[in-house]
Amino acid sequence: MTDWEGPTERGFRPEDEVRVEVSREELARRLASVRAAIEEACLRAGRPAECARLLLASKNAAPAQIRAAYELGARLFGENRAQELKAKAPVLADLAIEWHFIGHLQTNKVxxxxRYASVVESLDRPALAEELHRRLQREGRTLDVYVEVNVSGEPTKHGLSPDEVPAFFDxxxxxxxxxxxxxxTLGPNAEDEARARRAFRTLxxxxxxxxxxxxxxxxxxxxxxxxxxxxPWAxxxxxxxxxxxxxxxGPRLP
Structure with missing residues (x-):
């Protein structure tokens, strides 16, 4: 495992988990493989080859790894934790990254x-909507959001149940x-294609x-x-x- 280095990135350290850094060549290989799989799934679905955009979930990825992925063509990155987004975004501010916030968002972290995210993908309750609106109104701007839905019904996942969504939209x-x-949404915690596809079809x-x-x-x-x-099932x-x-x-390590 290597230290996270770089002239502007040296200060960042995750508190509990890290990823093993990979070479630029390995990162390029993995990105190419994922892009090919996306294209193949789009074509299997009878949709255009670029029907689904790729967002790299960069939780616990070193800023240097994010920079390398950007140089390999990635533009969308998603963070699960406000403190990580706050730490990484400033040292990568020279890049035209579109940051998405994809984790559970506490109102005190809004x-x-x-300050950094262009999109919040985890809007899941009225109190969060109200706090986002209050701050955005003060700043005189709008924000793109996605409503998070717990289609699997698993208690470990955040999000509204499908039945709650229409009232929330009101x-x-x-x-x-x-x-x-x-x-x-997050798919079910199972390697079962039929179950996963039912959940995605519900959304x-x-x-x-x-x-x-x-x-x-x-x-x-x-x-x-x-x-x-x-x-691919999604x-x-x-x-x-x-x-x-x-x-x-690569995987996160304890």
Whole structure:
């Protein structure tokens, strides 16, 4: 395992987990493999070859690794923790990264996240919507958000149940600073294609229902679903954005 080095990145250290850094050549190989798998899944689904964008989930990835991935063509990166986003984004500010916040967001961390993230993918409760709106209104701007839905029903996952989503969308009409670009979910914790695809199909069908009902300020173009273990199945069920970490940066180590 190497230290995380670099003229502007040396100060960053994760508190509990790290990833083993890989060479630029290995990073390039992994990125190419994931991109090829995305294209193959899109074509299998009868969709255009670039039907799903790649977001690199960079939790505990060294800033130097993020920089290398950027130089290899990656532009979207997602962080799960406000403190990591706050630590990494400034030292990578010379890059045109589009940062997404993809983890559970506490209301007391909203200010830090809004400073750097272009998109919050984990909007899951009225209190968070209210706090985001309050700060955005003060700053005179809007924010793209995805509503997080727990389609698997697993208690370890955050997000609204599918049945709760329509009422939540009614509440979001109060917050015009929040532009609801789409829905987000995590697939079930199982290597079962049929079960995973049912969960992803549930999110797709929910998105289509919401579109038909025509909620204000909710274009709902995006479905963020699928990670390293299940992203091809998510694409087959309509994903437009896949969040890949382990398949590119490698596993996190205790």
């Amino acid at each position: 200010r830090d996240v809004l 509440q979001l009409a109060r917050y015009p600073t929040l532009v609801v670009r789409g829905l987000m 797709y069908e929910l998105r289509e229902r919401l579109r038909r009902e025509g909620y204000p300020n909710a274009p709902l173009e995006e479905l963020s679903m699928g990670m390293s273990r299940d992203f 694409i087959l069920e309509g994903a437009t954005l896949v969040r890949i970490g382990t398949a590119v940066f």
